[in-house]
Amino acid sequence: MKRYSAFAVAREAMTYHQGWERAWRSPEPRDAYEVIVIGAGGHGLATAYYLGREHGIKNVAVIEKGWLGGGNTGRNTTIIRSNYLQDPSAAIYEKARALYEDLSQDLNYNIMFSPRGVMMVAQTHHEVRGYQRTAHANALQGVTTEFITPERVKELCPIIEINGPRYPVLGALWQARGGTARHDAVAWGYARKCSDMGMDIIQKTEVTGIRQKNGVVTGVETSRGPINCKKLCIVVAGHSSQLAEMAGFRLPIESVALQALVSEPIKPCMDVVVMANTVHGYLSQSDKGEMVIGGGTDGFNNYTQRGSFHHIEETVRALTETFPMLARLKMLRQWGGIVDMTGDRSPILSTTPLGNTFVNCGWGTGGFKAIPGSGFAMAELVARGEPGPLAAAFSLGRFTEGRFIDESVAAGVAH
Amino acid sequence: MLVLTCPYCGVAAEETELHAGGEAHLKRFGPGASDEDFTGYLFGRENPKGVHFERWLHANGCGKWFHAARCTATLELFGTYSAQLTEPPEPIRKAISAKRPGWRWREFS
Ligand SMILES: [Zn+2]
Numbered sequence: 001m002k003r004y005s006a007f008a009v010a011r012e013a014m015t016y017h018q019g020w021e022r023a024w025r026s027p028e029p030r031d032a033y034e035v036i037v038i039g040a041g042g043h044g045l046a047t048a049y050y051l052g053r054e055h056g057i058k059n060v061a062v063i064e065k066g067w068l069g070g071g072n073t074g075r076n077t078t079i080i081r082s083n084y085l086q087d088p089s090a091a092i093y094e095k096a097r098a099l100y101e102d103l104s105q106d107l108n109y110n111i112m113f114s115p116r117g118v119m120m121v122a123q124t125h126h127e128v129r130g131y132q133r134t135a136h137a138n139a140l141q142g143v144t145t146e147f148i149t150p151e152r153v154k155e156l157c158p159i160i161e162i163n164g165p166r167y168p169v170l171g172a173l174w175q176a177r178g179g180t181a182r183h184d185a186v187a188w189g190y191a192r193k194c195s196d197m198g199m200d201i202i203q204k205t206e207v208t209g210i211r212q213k214n215g216v217v218t219g220v221e222t223s224r225g226p227i228n229c230k231k232l233c234i235v236v237a238g239h240s241s242q243l244a245e246m247a248g249f250r251l252p253i254e255s256v257a258l259q260a261l262v263s264e265p266i267k268p269c270m271d272v273v274v275m276a277n278t279v280h281g282y283l284s285q286s287d288k289g290e291m292v293i294g295g296g297t298d299g300f301n302n303y304t305q306r307g308s309f310h311h312i313e314e315t316v317r318a319l320t321e322t323f324p325m326l327a328r329l330k331m332l333r334q335w336g337g338i339v340d341m342t343g344d345r346s347p348i349l350s351t352t353p354l355g356n357t358f359v360n361c362g363w364g365t366g367g368f369k370a371i372p373g374s375g376f377a378m379a380e381l382v383a384r385g386e387p388g389p390l391a392a393a394f395s396l397g398r399f400t401e402g403r404f405i406d407e408s409v410a411a412g413v414a415h
Numbered sequence: 416m417l418v419l420t421c422p423y424c425g426v427a428a429e430e431t432e433l434h435a436g437g438e439a440h441l442k443r444f445g446p447g448a449s450d451e452d453f454t455g456y457l458f459g460r461e462n463p464k465g466v467h468f469e470r471w472l473h474a475n476g477c478g479k480w481f482h483a484a485r486c487t488a489t490l491e492l493f494g495t496y497s498a499q500l501t502e503p504p505e506p507i508r509k510a511i512s513a514k515r516p517g518w519r520w521r522e523f524s
Contacts, residue, residue, distance in 0.1 A: 239464070241460075241462035241463075241464075242464055250455070250459050250460075251459075251462070252454075252458035252459055252460060253460065253462055254437075254460050254462050255462055255464075255487075298435075299434065299435035300417070300435040300469065300485075301462060301463075301467055301469070301487045302487055302490070303464045303487050303488045304487075304488065304489070304490055308416055308417070308430055309416060310416070310430070310431050342458075343457070343458040399454050399457070399458045400450050400451070400454040
């Protein structure tokens, strides 16, 4: 693999940029691998990458039914933060945020990590108390956040209306090292490194069945024939229930559509990420100038990758109230992704009833920010066969044992 | 936008008039049940890509709960029926079979 650098750009310029090689190979699947990862989104590719980097397991295939990074990895609003209330969440999201800091150098691929700061504005007294509590919890967890005043909010984000008639801004939870990254580049960067380590990324290949013998996985059936494996890792977000059914177990997961939209590009007007959970809108400005807007989820199961229109109406209504200057913007695009929601709104990184089979799912509406930490923890789980400290609390068994990681109730936040 | 016809008041209700109530025909388990059954009841969910049965509330209408049979892959509605029924009635099953031959959902087919 040729290293990317300023010198490489200069060198390739000599030959009119005809000499760039493909970032990853598209090989024919082999008969067998040590580990098969189903799903070439951010989480699946990161799992494969850390299996190779941390545990020396490079005989790995990543199988993807569509194209690499074409699911939720390419459909989110690219926000990165780790200001969670519960200790297990803070640990894995902060691990992810910390890995994002130098991921561009690690992967030799510019993922455009921009730690521009994330603020979650408090617009009710309940939220003020909630975020103050989170700030204290974060201080104990080693996650750097602070509760800031409305004046400071206005200073950091001049376009916000802090004296709105319905929900004035009463303060905010501020994480200065949160921010955004280029979501596609995260998938592409991991894919390029995985391919360089000799792993096979097999796109446009759908897994249609899971082979097992004596309660242990032996391989998968795919649209391009059977492939054997010693270990199987299912990382397919919205379609986790279908894969679990093939493997013969059930998951506490429901799949719903989550929407996002972007505006026409405008000049730079906002250099932080703002989340307003009471009115349910979150907003950041992309490098192209588009305002990137996160919307809501539907209340019913849905696999159509489009959501209901009234959620867009609600989101836009919330945003024009909080950011009056946006009222004149035209919206360019709207899209949906299918997110996998668990009962406690926390993810599942776990062994399963089928031997040597592991599942990483349930990231729901907040998976992008977790990609490096999720891959790191999952690789440890797959390599050792048992969870390390980051994944331990996120087992499937927590639903039987009542050890919920109750972010939705405790923090009341959109992820 | 989803439009479901309420089997009680007969109104063709839009999604904003309704509240989704999740998986239909749950078997309830309480004290004395095994851990597995109780976990399954509380957190295990049918999550099919295709034929699905759900409970819906006609919240901004007559206020009654009812059942709906729907396809989660196409958002097509097969029909709605009374909340008093403990399994999908024959006409609903026929309507589904006409469009999705060989469908299965939990113990129903
Ligand atoms: Zn009604």
